[in-house]
Amino acid sequence: MADIFDEVEEDLRRARFEQFWKKYWPVVVAVAAVIVIGVGGWRFYEWRQDQQSAAAGGRFEAALRLSRTNSAEAEAQFAAIAADAPSGYRILARLRQATEIGSRDKAAGAQAFDAVAADPAVGALFQDIARIRAGYLLVDSAPPAEIASRVEQLTGAGLPFRHSARELMALAAMRAGDKAGAEKWVQAIQADPETPQGLRGRAELIATVMAGK
Template sequence: MSDIFREIDEEIRQEDYLALWKRYGPWVIAAAVLLVVAVAGYKGWEAYRHDQAVEAAQTYAAAVEQLNADETQAARDAFKDMAAPAEGGFSLLASFRLADAQVQLGNSGAALKTWQRIAEADGVAASYQRLATIQAVMHALDAGADVPELLTQRLSAIAGGDSGFRPTALEAQGLLAAKRGEREQAVEHYTRITEGANVPPAQRRRAEHMLALLKE
């Protein structure tokens, strides 16, 4: 008799399993399918991003070769298509190179705007923003152009900080003050360079030379 009861119990269990499967089976299958799709999608996205990165690297390298070969107009067009500071990577590097190409083509105004976009772009690392700010100010001074007030404010923030760009920002401030005829302020900026720590020797010598000229 025990065998009969065991068989009946097994049949009941199978019926319960069958009922559960009919009720929840489709959801289990759907969940499994979603998991497979999600994994495949993630792997596909990784492959896509890798392909995009390789393509960006190749495009950037080709544009740099054009720039080095004095094919400046073609290089500028290539860098312009890539330039997107906030995206980082080669898009950020292309933005800096775009400014260089614009300078070589004699378009100082466009170069200044490119550096400003880098300096103001969200998501760009502070070090790159500082570099773009200093490059914009120094180029404006070299070109005899007015330095926008926003760039002047950003330069002051760099000069007042403790980053490695501080001496260069002070030097740019000194040049800017001297250009504006603000001799005392220029002396103050150059003095801070000569008295500062971790200032490159060549930069310290330039500051000392400028102080000597300003105090004549």
Template sequence: MVDKNDAAFRELEDEMRRERFAALWHQYGIYAILLAAAVVVGVAGSQLWQTWSQSRAETTGTEYETAVALAHAGKTEEAIAAFGAISTNGPKGFATLASISEASAYLKQNRRAEAFAIFDRLAEDRSTDPLLSNLARLQAASLRLGDADFTEMENRLKPLLGDGNAWRFRASELLATAALTSGKLDEARALLTPLIADPNLSRGASERIDRLMSGIAAAELGGTRSVQATPGPAAKTAETPAENDKNAETPASAP
């Protein structure tokens, strides 16, 4: 008798669980379906996004190569337009490279204001890759040399002077030039002296620093506290940011 009662109770409990589950499914089942669908769509969407992103990057890479070829061929206006289109519509990495190349193309035409505006924008854009952002900061500062006072140059270049910064040699050299032209000979010497013994200093940078140190000595002997500004080491016109003089240091040379 007990077994029959137990069986009846279990059957009743099972029935109640089924009814409760049915009620819950009736109330919430649609959300489970939507959740499952969302997972499927999310996975498929992620795969489609990766495929589209790769395709877009490949297309933009081809467009960038075409723009570089135009710049090398001397078709600067066409190159500027091509770089500008990529900087506006391309993926972030290519957009940054295109912006730097666009600014360099402007410099080829001696359109310093347009170039400076681009470099200055990239320097302040926190979403820009730090290496490229710092390069833009250096270039913007170089374009201000001779017009900006020492305080402005110091504010622009000080973030680049750290030991681990890839552009520290050029930044120190440029700031020392600004100090020298402002008659701040002690500051100029203090910036240059640590670089002389640095084993990572390139031959080209070493030669430029020697000239600056000679300028400091000449200014002291001549009784003058300032000399005329010369173009900054970063103010070079180039079709692409990768171009540089043979003797200049590169980010790879920095620790």
């Protein structure tokens, strides 16, 4: 008897499935097609992004090599990469383009870095890098207040670029003859146990120079 009931139950399930399929097969086929097309489209998009990134990487490396011998041409190539490469290489190219500009015109290079620093789309890390790079270009010519406007916000404990920012503040104070200001930033550099050894040595040199004034 159990076998009979099992067969009846199986027949009922088969009948319900056939009814469901007759009623909804177009929907099932359409959903399956959408899934297949969607997965295929995403895979193509990923492949296309990989191809574009690889191409941009090759162009970026070629521009880096060129920068050793022809800064003007490298600058043009970095500008082209910044215009049409995937976002990561666009940002790197903008920074390198600003570096090339700064090698011939420090003020213009600082303006290029300032443009990156003012662009929230590049992300906080690259904005801070741009602020530091602009500071190094201008530290020999700009007043301390201008250097501070770019980098003082980066000097706080635990911030990733605090060491460079503190050095810039110390250099700006030294150049302006601000003994107290230079001493303040030298002490901040020396008090930080994570200060790189090379920077620590440069801070001692600043302190020595200021002690003679």
